[in-house]
Amino acid sequence: MAETVGQFLKVKFAELRAENPQISLRSFAAMVGISAGRMNELVHDKRALSDFYAEKIVKALKLNLQEKRKLYSLISTKARKVNSIRVLADNEGLHVRCWENLAILNIMRTDDFEPDMNWIAKRLGISLSRVQECFKILQDHDLVKISEDGGMERTSSRVVAKTTGATSHHERRKLEKSMEAMETIAPPFRNHSSVTVATTPEKIKEANEKIKEFRRKLAEFLEDGPKKEVYSLTINLFPLTEIRTTDSESTNE
Incomplete structure (x- = not known):
């Protein structure tokens, strides 16, 4: 029974080589979706296993339940603290x-990600200077780390940021990107649809909670399996009629 991450990976690597003697550690790393250097560190127990890498290994190697439990038990306590959900403060x-920042964080999770700012700029259709500016912001907020050899790593498995009045301009920019996609992306690769209903404002709070739950479940569905592109899901619920307030509501205000 493997007692370290390196031992676990060496066993799986040996199983793959038994089926295909030509497989190398580099191709093993490519199969998992991480750099050869990072795989070498994990195999030789020079790097602690994080949730981020464990997730990639589980999906790429199609581990069974027992193997999953074993691998997840090898995630270091320190790594768990680093790769937890990061809830940003309002100012952050x-x-x-x-x-752009959110896209960079997610493109780092794609299967063919290359830790190269020129590659990122090309994939996102933005300038190299903008990518560099974004990485400066992400590093300042301790959301990514860049090693001396150029490796890039997220420090949190999930980032949550509250929407406030101060961040509304970022939401507008997302809507602008959505409008661009409507004109440039073929329908099979996007979805722009809406429904108009008659309801009461008293149901909106509960509707917002249902939207949050829907977003979470759809994100889990989309992120399960191969990751080739980065998508943005934008849902808007707003009144088409002018909101009327009762006399009591006006008085309370």
Whole structure:
């Protein structure tokens, strides 16, 4: 029974080589979706296993339940603290939640990600200077780390930022990107649809909670399996009629 991450990976690597003697550690790393250097560190127990890398290994190697439990038990306590859900403070969210920053954090999770700013700029269709500016922001908020050899790593498995009045301009920019996609992306690769209903404002609070739950479940569905592109899901619920307030509501205000 493997007692370290390196031992676990060496066993899985040996199983793959038994089926295909030509497989190398580099191709093993490519199969998992991480750099050869990072795989070498994990195999030789020179780097602690994080949730981020464990997730990639589980999905790429299609581990069974027993193997999953074993691998997850090897995630270091320190790594768990680093790779937990990061909830941004209001002032942090104001600087981080622009679409470019969020896209960079997620493109780092794609299967063919290359830790190269020129590659990122090309994939996102933005300038190299903008990518560099975004990485400066993400590093300042301790959301990414860049090693001396150029490796890039997220420090949190999930980033949550509250939407406030101060961040509304970032939401507008996302809507602008949505409008661009409507004109440039073929329908099979996007979805722009809406429904108009008659309801009462008293149901909106509960509707917002249902939207949050829907977003969470859809995100889990989309992120399960291969990751080739980065998508943005934008849902808008707003009144088409002018909101009327009762006399009591006006008085309370």
